[in-house]
Amino acid sequence: MQLPIYLDYSATTPCDPRVAEKMAECLTLEGNFGNPASRSHTFGWKADEEIDKARQYVADLVNANPKEIVWTSGATESDNLAIKGAAHFYKTRGNHLITCKTEHKAVLDSMRQLEREGFEVTYLDPEANGLIDIEKIKAAIRPETTLISIMHVNNEIGVIQDIAAIGELARANKIIFHVDAAQSAGKVDIDLSTLKVDLMSFSAHKIYGPKGIGALYVRRKPRIRIEAQMHGGGHERGMRSGTLATHQIVGMGEAFRIAKAEMHEDNARIVKLRDRLYDGVKDMEEVYLNGDLEQRVSGNMNISFNFVEGESLIMALKDLAVSSGSACTSSSLEPSYVLRAIGRNDELAHSSIRFTFGRYSTMEEVEFVISVMHEKVKKLRDLSPLWDMFKAGIDLDSVQWAAH
Amino acid sequence: MAYSDKVIDHYENPRNVGVLDAEDKNVGTGMVGAPACGDVMRLQIKVNDDGVIEDAKFKTYGCGSAIASSSLLTEWVKGKTLDEAQQIKNTELAEELALPPVKVHCSVLAEDAIKAAVEDIKSKQG
Numbered sequence: 001m002q003l004p005i006y007l008d009y010s011a012t013t014p015c016d017p018r019v020a021e022k023m024a025e026c027l028t029l030e031g032n033f034g035n036p037a038s039r040s041h042t043f044g045w046k047a048d049e050e051i052d053k054a055r056q057y058v059a060d061l062v063n064a065n066p067k068e069i070v071w072t073s074g075a076t077e078s079d080n081l082a083i084k085g086a087a088h089f090y091k092t093r094g095n096h097l098i099t100c101k102t103e104h105k106a107v108l109d110s111m112r113q114l115e116r117e118g119f120e121v122t123y124l125d126p127e128a129n130g131l132i133d134i135e136k137i138k139a140a141i142r143p144e145t146t147l148i149s150i151m152h153v154n155n156e157i158g159v160i161q162d163i164a165a166i167g168e169l170a171r172a173n174k175i176i177f178h179v180d181a182a183q184s185a186g187k188v189d190i191d192l193s194t195l196k197v198d199l200m201s202f203s204a205h206k207i208y209g210p211k212g213i214g215a216l217y218v219r220r221k222p223r224i225r226i227e228a229q230m231h232g233g234g235h236e237r238g239m240r241s242g243t244l245a246t247h248q249i250v251g252m253g254e255a256f257r258i259a260k261a262e263m264h265e266d267n268a269r270i271v272k273l274r275d276r277l278y279d280g281v282k283d284m285e286e287v288y289l290n291g292d293l294e295q296r297v298s299g300n301m302n303i304s305f306n307f308v309e310g311e312s313l314i315m316a317l318k319d320l321a322v323s324s325g326s327a328c329t330s331s332s333l334e335p336s337y338v339l340r341a342i343g344r345n346d347e348l349a350h351s352s353i354r355f356t357f358g359r360y361s362t363m364e365e366v367e368f369v370i371s372v373m374h375e376k377v378k379k380l381r382d383l384s385p386l387w388d389m390f391k392a393g394i395d396l397d398s399v400q401w402a403a404h
Numbered sequence: 405m406a407y408s409d410k411v412i413d414h415y416e417n418p419r420n421v422g423v424l425d426a427e428d429k430n431v432g433t434g435m436v437g438a439p440a441c442g443d444v445m446r447l448q449i450k451v452n453d454d455g456v457i458e459d460a461k462f463k464t465y466g467c468g469s470a471i472a473s474s475s476l477l478t479e480w481v482k483g484k485t486l487d488e489a490q491q492i493k494n495t496e497l498a499e500e501l502a503l504p505p506v507k508v509h510c511s512v513l514a515e516d517a518i519k520a521a522v523e524d525i526k527s528k529q530g
C-alpha cells in the first residue's frame with residue numbers, strides 16, 4: 001500500500017492507462033495530429049474520424065444521438081453554455097430561472113451573472129438529506145420560468161437527485177431542464193432517450209479521462225436552442241467555436257467507452273468500500289453522515305466528526321488525500337455552502353471530511369483509513385475543550401462565546 | 405497549506421495539554437474564541453504564593469496554528485509573573501512559529517487567552 005492514499009476521486013481522477021495511451025497517439029508527427037476541421041487532406045480526415053468515434057462513445061454512455069454532443073473545455077464551460085445560452089436564447093419567453101443552493105459554483109455563478117443582467121433566479125433549499133422536494137420546484141414555477149437547472153449527483157455529499165421526476169415536471173410546463181452530470185456520468189445509469197432532460201453537462205476528468213475537456217448534450221427532439229458564448233470558426237454547429245482538441249476528445253471518448261463497459265462492475269466493488277468505511281466509523285461518538293445514505297453515488301462518503309476542527313483533522317490525516325468542508329481549506333474562508341444549505345451548523349461543516357473512492361481504491365486502504373480515523377479523532381478530541389464541555393453535559397449552544 | 409517545522413512539532417507533540425481545577429483560587433482560566441469561527445482556546449495558569457506562574461495547561465479546538473500557538477504559550481508563561489505574562493505579544497508568538505499572515509489571528513487568540521486567564525486570577529484574588 002502506498003502513502004498517501006488517494007481518496008479524492010470527486011475532485012479528479014487519474015487517467016486510465018488505456019486513455020493515456022490513446023491520447024498519446026494523437027500528438028506527434030507520426031500520430032494523429034491533424035486538425036479535424038481540415039477537409040482537404042488525409043490528416044484532417046483521420047482526426048475527424050477519431051472525433052466521430054469519441055462522440056459516439058460519449059453519446060452511447062447516456063443513450064443519446066452523437067449529433068447531440070457538443071465538445072467543451074469541461075463541465076464548467078458546459079454549465080455556462082447551457083445556462084447562459086438557453087436563458088439568452090429564450091429571453092423573450094421569460095426571465096425566471098430555478099436552481100438549488102447546493103449546485104456547483106459553475107451553475108450558481110452563471111446564475112448570478114444572469115441576475116446582474118436582469119434575470120430573476122430562485123435558489124431552492126434542499127431537504128436535510130440533500131434531496132430536493134419536487135413540490136418546492138412546482139411551487140417555484142412561474143409563467144415566465146424558462147429554465148430549471150438541477151445537478152444529478154452532488155460533488156460534496158454525493159446525493160442523487162430524481163432528475164426523471166423533475167424532467168417530467170419541467171416538460172409538462174414547457175420549461176427547459178439542464179442537468180449538471182459531471183459527478184454522475186459513468187457512475188449512475190443515464191438514459192437520455194427516456195429522461196426529459198434538455199441539456200446535460202459532462203466532464204472527462206471525473207471518470208478517468210483528461211482534465212480540460214467536457215461536453216454539453218443539447219437535445220434535438222424536441223429541438224433545444226442555445227446562444228453561443230464562444231464565437232469564431234463555427235465549430236460544433238455554431239454552438240462552440242474553437243479547433244477541436246483531438247487528443248483530449250479521444251481521451252474523453254475512451255474514458256466514456258470504458259465507463260459504459262465497466263461501470264456496473266466498478267460500482268459493485270466501490271460501494272463495498274464505501275459501506276465498509278461507514279460501518280467502521282459510524283459507531284464512534286458524535287459522527288454525522290452528510291447527505292442521504294440510500295440516494296447516494298457509490299464512491300462518496302461525507303462525514304462530520306463533531307468537536308474536532310477540520311483543518312487540524314486534515315493535518316492529522318496527512319497520509320490520506322481527502323477534502324474537507326472546513327473554511328480553512330477553502331479560499332473563501334467560509335465553511336462549505338453545501339453543508340450549510342442542508343442545515344449543518346458551522347461546527348459540523350468545519351469538521352466534515354469527504355472521502356471519495358474510485359477505480360483504483362482497495363479494501364486494504366479502507367481498513368487503514370478506518371484505523372487512522374479512530375486514532376486521530378481521539379487525539380484531537382483529547383485536545384478539544386469543546387469535547388470536555390460536551391462530555392460534562394454542557395449545551396454548547398447555550399454558551400456565550402467571546403467572538404473575535 | 406505549508407506549515408513551519410515548529411508548528412508541526414507543537415501540533416504533533418503538544419506541550420502541557422490538560423485541565424487545572426478552575427475552582428482553585430490560584431488558578432486562572434481564559435477561554436476565548438467561538439466554535440462558529442473554527443477555534444476555541446482554553447488556557448489555565450496556576451500561580452504560587454509569590455505570584456509566579458508555576459503551571460499552565462491548555463486545550464484548543466482549532467487549526468494546527470491555533471494548537472501550536474497555545475502550546476507554545478504554555479511553555480512561555482511558566483516561571484513568569486502575572487504582569488510579565490500579560491506582556492506577551494501575539495507578534496512574538498507569530499514570529500517564533502513563523503505563522504503566515506492568514507494565521508496571525510491564531511496568535512492573537514493566544515494573547516487574548518493569557519490576558520483573560522490573568523484577569524481571572526486577579527479578580528479571584530481581589
Ligand SMILES: Cc1ncc(COP(=O)(O)O)c(C=O)c1O
Nearest residue numbers: 074075076104155180182183203
Ligand atoms: C458537479 C460539478 N460540476 C462542474 C464541475 C466542473 O467541471 P470541470 O472541472 O470539468 O470544469 C465539477 C468539478 O469540479 C463538478 O463536480
